[in-house]
Amino acid sequence: MDVDELISSSKLLKHWPSLFITLALIWIVKRLFFKGNRVLKTYNLDEQVEEEVEHFADLGDELQPALEDKPHVPFVPGQNLNPNGAKRLYELMRGRRSIRSFSSHPKPDLSVIEDCIRAAGTAPSGAHTEPWTYCVVQEPELKRSIREIVEQEELVNYSQRMHPQWVTDLRPLQTNHVKEYLTEAPYLILIFKQTYGLSENGKRMRRHYYNEISTSIAAGILLCALQAAGLASLVTTPLNCGPALRNLLGRPVNEKLLILLPVGYPKDGCTVPDLARKNLSNIMVTF
Numbered sequence: 001m002d003v004d005e006l007i008s009s010s011k012l013l014k015h016w017p018s019l020f021i022t023l024a025l026i027w028i029v030k031r032l033f034f035k036g037n038r039v040l041k042t043y044n045l046d047e048q049v050e051e052e053v054e055h056f057a058d059l060g061d062e063l064q065p066a067l068e069d070k071p072h073v074p075f076v077p078g079q080n081l082n083p084n085g086a087k088r089l090y091e092l093m094r095g096r097r098s099i100r101s102f103s104s105h106p107k108p109d110l111s112v113i114e115d116c117i118r119a120a121g122t123a124p125s126g127a128h129t130e131p132w133t134y135c136v137v138q139e140p141e142l143k144r145s146i147r148e149i150v151e152q153e154e155l156v157n158y159s160q161r162m163h164p165q166w167v168t169d170l171r172p173l174q175t176n177h178v179k180e181y182l183t184e185a186p187y188l189i190l191i192f193k194q195t196y197g198l199s200e201n202g203k204r205m206r207r208h209y210y211n212e213i214s215t216s217i218a219a220g221i222l223l224c225a226l227q228a229a230g231l232a233s234l235v236t237t238p239l240n241c242g243p244a245l246r247n248l249l250g251r252p253v254n255e256k257l258l259i260l261l262p263v264g265y266p267k268d269g270c271t272v273p274d275l276a277r278k279n280l281s282n283i284m285v286t287f
């Protein structure tokens with residue numbers, strides 16, 4: 001078979017121009033589609049976010065630090081728990097467990113919760129942006145509304161959104177879409193990360209670098225403080241509930257729910273899964 005014969009017998013070689021044009025069109029459409037998606041992904045949480053995030057672009061020429069320029073002062077070490085401070089903290093923290101059955105009474109004093117949140121507020125944060133808000137809910141009616149929102153979504157989460165493997169992994173914890181603790185616990189602390197902030201006059205946007213990491217570190221300190229105060233808690237991250245809970249509490253669009261934390265004392269007869277924790281040799285590598 002000579003070359004001419006080969007070309008006329010091969011459909012691929014014969015139709016290469018139309019094939020090339022089709023592939024080029026697919027590539028163009030795909031690029032357009034993904035570009036559109038990226039925009040959507042960034043902005044579709046709320047129309048206002050789109051409007052406000054675009055403000056960042058206007059800052060270009062007149063860059064100023066978000067923090068006021070401050071003098072540097074000598075470092076004064078704070079208190080510690082020595083002797084054996086770290087060991088004592090470890091002994092305290094090893095007793096922390098997530099509980100899912102709370103007693104409505106007694107209700108811890110709000111001042112204790114305030115101290116715990118003060119402690120959380122000492123966390124480090126990207127560029128000292130302190131990108132967190134703690135909403136403390138104690139009103140029964142509001143707790144009922146929160147439970148309603150969460151249970152509705154969790155029913156869909158467990159039955160449709162979560163991968164069967166995920167649901168299977170949760171089986172030992174005996175969790176399901178029913179969340180009695182949301183109305184039983186005397187306090188619900190909703191921890192929001194602020195994805196961006198506003199300057200004091202409200203005119204300039206402030207970038208909140210690493211806002212999720214910063215807020216998570218602060219949440220860790222909050223858990224330590226609650227444990228130190230003898231209070232129990234449960235870190236929960238109800239999937240798909242953030243916007244509805246933010247609206248319910250009338251929080252601004254720059255705040256995104258990170259953790260919903262019921263807090264209080266355990267109900268009589270409260271049980272927890274008999275979990276073991278990794279030992280030091282499994283979590284620490286020395287060099």
Ligand SMILES: Cc1cc2nc3c(=O)[nH]c(=O)nc-3n(C[C@H](O)[C@H](O)[C@H](O)COP(=O)(O)O)c2cc1C
Nearest residue numbers: 096097098099100173175234235236237238272275
């Ligand atoms: C980021 C994060 C998300 C969690 N989400 C949930 C949740 O949605 N519902 C729940 O019942 N427990 C949740 N937990 C609690 C874990 O199941 C619990 O920490 C784990 O089983 C270990 O138990 P312990 O906290 O008693 O040590 C979450 C914990 C973390 C750190």
